[in-house]
Amino acid sequence: MNLSTDLLAAPAGLQTFIPPQRCLLGPGPSEIDPRVLTAAGRPTIGYLDPAFVTMMEELKSLLRYAFQTANPVTFAASGPGSVGMEMCFVNLVEPGDKVIVCRNGVFGGRMIENVTRAGGIAVVVEDQWGQPVSPEKLQAALAANPDAAVVAFVHAETSTGVASDAATLCALAAQAGCLSIVDCVTSLAGIPVAVDAWGADAVYSGSQKCLSCVPGLAPITFSARAIERVKARKLPVRSWFMDLNLILGYWGETTRTYHHTAPNNSLFALHESLRLLAEEGLAASWARHRRLHEMLAEGLAPLGIEFLVEPAYRLPQLNALKVPEGADEAAVRRRLLVDFSIEIGAGLGPLAGKIWRIGLMGYSAREESVRRVLAALRELLAR
Numbered sequence: 001m002n003l004s005t006d007l008l009a010a011p012a013g014l015q016t017f018i019p020p021q022r023c024l025l026g027p028g029p030s031e032i033d034p035r036v037l038t039a040a041g042r043p044t045i046g047y048l049d050p051a052f053v054t055m056m057e058e059l060k061s062l063l064r065y066a067f068q069t070a071n072p073v074t075f076a077a078s079g080p081g082s083v084g085m086e087m088c089f090v091n092l093v094e095p096g097d098k099v100i101v102c103r104n105g106v107f108g109g110r111m112i113e114n115v116t117r118a119g120g121i122a123v124v125v126e127d128q129w130g131q132p133v134s135p136e137k138l139q140a141a142l143a144a145n146p147d148a149a150v151v152a153f154v155h156a157e158t159s160t161g162v163a164s165d166a167a168t169l170c171a172l173a174a175q176a177g178c179l180s181i182v183d184c185v186t187s188l189a190g191i192p193v194a195v196d197a198w199g200a201d202a203v204y205s206g207s208q209k210c211l212s213c214v215p216g217l218a219p220i221t222f223s224a225r226a227i228e229r230v231k232a233r234k235l236p237v238r239s240w241f242m243d244l245n246l247i248l249g250y251w252g253e254t255t256r257t258y259h260h261t262a263p264n265n266s267l268f269a270l271h272e273s274l275r276l277l278a279e280e281g282l283a284a285s286w287a288r289h290r291r292l293h294e295m296l297a298e299g300l301a302p303l304g305i306e307f308l309v310e311p312a313y314r315l316p317q318l319n320a321l322k323v324p325e326g327a328d329e330a331a332v333r334r335r336l337l338v339d340f341s342i343e344i345g346a347g348l349g350p351l352a353g354k355i356w357r358i359g360l361m362g363y364s365a366r367e368e369s370v371r372r373v374l375a376a377l378r379e380l381l382a383r
């Protein structure tokens with residue numbers, strides 16, 4: 001064949017893609033501090049370069065601080081929060097294992113799917129969307145299923161804006177001899193996450209929520225008990241890419257051998273966003289999210305916009321708001337984006353069309369953003 005004549009024509013006339021400047025107040029991604037974007041733009045180096053290895057070690061200690069854990073196996077998995085979720089299930093669930101999954105929103109539903117695909121048997125503890133996971137129901141499910149191997153739940157349900165009591169749920173799991181898998185994608189850095197104090201066994205997060213980093217990384221940590229379970233598996237992990245035994249050859253304590261090409265520049269960015277978190281301090285970060293949530297709530301009350309969730313369980317970083325009578329849910333969201341360049345989130349599943357979700361995550365949790373979305377909503381609802 002004649003290569004030059006058989007070539008497809010290259011698309012012509014395209015400009016450099018320059019994204020519009022948005023105020024990101026949805027369920028993630030959040031806005032990114034310029035320091036983090038600058039870090040991502042630094043020159044790429046090899047993933048076995050001694051300078052890179054030094055950076056990885058710092059990254060692991062920064063992640064241990066964010067998760068409040070001494071777990072040696074704490075690193076950033078290559079992939080979004082969903083990879084963090086799947087990595088926990090494919091490693092800890094063997095075919096035939098019984099897993100109790102607490103579902104009170106979209107992400108608990110995904111956990112069930114993960115159990116089934118890993119060959120496990122899911123026992124589902126259901127709670128209403130907008131309610132936290134019930135410790136009483138989990139206790140009953142553990143009593144009814146003494147052969148259960150794992151308990152899984154979502155700490156901060158982004159689909160509904162609800163926080164569950166992770167300390168109590170992890171303690172119940174441990175008392176019953178089960179490992180716990182906890183989704184902290186939206187909670188990490190926004191509300192207290194205390195992996196060691198909870199006694200949690202496998203905990204994952206995402207880079208683009210309250211850490212305000214570029215999307216595509218999943219901070220993750222495993223307890224010694226979890227690692228023992230993985231090493232004692234009867235069958236190999238079904239996923240090659242997510243098999244911890246292989247990944248630890250690269251991220252582990254002693255060896256640095258090639259597994260897959262690390263997303264170098266994204267890891268530079270995560271290192272810088274965790275440095276920002278360490279500079280501010282975890283407690284100060286939690287307090288800032290709380291303070292801006294209160295400022296938002298005060299501004300919403302006179303507009304007649306109510307919260308879906310009781311104050312005791314509300315996530316400050318994800319505000320689920322009932323669409324007021326007479327307002328067009330999708331039209332308001334569209335006008336916010338088009339006229340004000342503000343992104344907020346829609347409701348999912350049974351809450352579609354019924355709620356808006358205003359995220360105040362990480363670098364997006366600033367007073368100016370709250371003022372901006374309140375002013376825009378005031379104007380749109382008056383129209």
Ligand SMILES: *Cc1c(COP(=O)(O)O)cnc(C)c1O
Binds near residue numbers: 081083159183206
């Ligand atoms: C966003 C989110 C995920 C998934 O993260 P991705 O980065 O989109 O894959 C999982 N769990 C919760 C609670 C989330 O909010």
